[in-house]
Amino acid sequence: MWGHGNAVPLHDCGCTIQRSVHVQIVTHFLTTMPEPLQKIERTLQQLEAGTNEQVSALFVEVRKKFNDQEALRRKENNPTNLLVFWTTWLGRKSGVLTKITENWLKPSPPDLKRIVGQELNSLKAHIEAVRLEQTAATEMAAESAASLREREDLSLPGVARPLGSRHPLRQTFEEIERIFLSLGYSVVAGPEMETPYYNFEALNIPEHHPARDNMDTFYMAAPSGAAPLLLRTHTSPMQIRTMEKQQPPVRIIVPGKVYRRDNPDATHGFMFHQIEGLAVDTDITFCDFRGTVEYFVREFLGPKVKTRLRPSYFPFTEPSVEVDATCVFCAGKGCNVCKQSGWIELFGAGMVDPAVYGFVNYDAKKLSGFAFGLGVERLTQLKYNINDLQLYFQNDVRFLRQFA
């Protein structure tokens, strides 16, 4: 009799239920089968079914049993039962259809083979059709459950993506570039890794010149025999590179990063930014230089600011000056920022030293010009009263937001 755990090879459905549990479920299911299905354990001869009508009647019983069980399964809607149900009917080794093939079809006398085959195919088609229908329904249910889960809630607030803003140093760069572009200057960029020749020698700073002490820097490891390289200490090497390539008139500014072996503090960084300026032509005078400097400072710091020039020294300008402005915080009256002097130092500048023209094959007798080097961090500090240069590089949004 089918329904005995030993006789029926169970668990041939490939499911993942633990075997002992699976056996219990199927055994329970099979032993509760009512009488008609037990007939599939016997041959047609044993069942005394010798005519087409008797065979068809047997198949009607089986089909009814399938339909009843399917209706019950549907009602219970239990996924474990579902698995057992299909194993019971379609299981390869011991499903009902296999049993009918083995016990009814194969041993049937030749005159009944045709009707048994027809009825079996029809039953198979019916069961398959129900199974397909059930699979489609399960998939649809899973899909709609998933889409319910994944449905977007349009009432939720959107994800806010705040816009960034330009860094204060970038704003200073853009402001200074705007001012000099309006005077007919062009913007050029140069390498941050330089040779000592461009960074020092061609700027009239020979190897043992004391001016090198203020500009100690970082040297690169270079293959033996290759020219040594250093991180440029100022943007002035671009004066030389530009004049080497270009005949006058020259009017350029050079924004960029520079490096020095300076200890970081409120006014120093080991990396900072400069903007170099250079104007060379046949008739440039100190007055042009003075006018340009004054125009720039007023545009940058405001119309009320006055400038003054103090004598200074750079090996590549002669005469050299420091450009000072009246203190923007006290309007020249004297305060803590300007140390009560009423003036603040802005940048170094001067007329190009004729010795420099010698390095670029310019005719020093016919040409003249001026140059300046702006410290971008310090100018930004002065413009916005920032007391610590390190704030630029700490990426603290509370600081950066003030410039948005």
Ligand code: FA5
């Ligand atoms: C120079 O670098 C000259 N090349 C400037 C120049 C160009 C003079 C053309 C004449 C003609 P100086 O070493 O003073 O000069 O640096 C220029 C500016 O860079 C300073 O005024 C200051 O604003 C800024 N600076 C210098 N060192 C540092 C540092 N460690 N951190 C931040 N800013 C610095």
